[in-house]
Amino acid sequence: MKPSKSLNYPAKRYLKSKDLLAVYKTLRKSFGHQKWWPARTPFEMMVGAILTQNTAWINVEKAIENLRSANALSFAAIRRISERRLAALIRPAGYFNIKANRLKHLAAFLQKEFQGNFKAMFRMNGKKLRERLLQVKGIGPETADSILLYGAKKYFFVIDAYTKRIFTRHRLIRGKHSYDVWQKLFNNALPRKLDLFNDFHAQIVAVGKHFCRSTPQCESCPLKIYL
DNA sequence: GACCAGGCACATC
């Protein structure tokens, strides 16, 4: 099927829900439900969100396994161990010095604001929590929204490099826009269904990984109908 | 060996 012109932005100022849902349906059919976020606990989810910054998930898995083996994959453990030791454990994920520091900042934030009770954090107002998270050193808009969506189960669509690349390349969205504009496009167009917010972003990552890379594999891409 | 991966902070203009 062809997308309607109203999918373009800013020509019509908004994305049409039905067109966006058609894209999701196409992806879902190809890749199946992605069952995100791949983490055993909410805290592990937040750790993964920082470790995966500009990093392939396969390398994050190695870092997570190192933490698990060292019994260091918990709020208390991250608080306890030295930053140096933490950096050594997460080495496979790259940027290990910076990320160790960011994990420490996250843990300090959880302690200071919520006494380590991050489930209490997830209960607070989404917009207020987003503002707080963005003040933590090392948490930018994508990491904050990942925590909000996959941790706190709130309606914040996650925009990443794949999202921009795929929707721009397929001319579903035109022009350059800030993170917040991109997010509003999706937030406003999508029906408030948690599983849709959850899995749509995961589907975008899936098609991004397999087809829409810097050297695209468009021949067999499920989204080639939009080219 | 070059290029890239589920970003972010910081400097500079």
Place this chain on the structure above:
DNA sequence: GATGTGCATGGT
């Protein structure tokens, strides 16, 4: 507000 740079490992 836009653009450039450092951060770093592991897979292709």
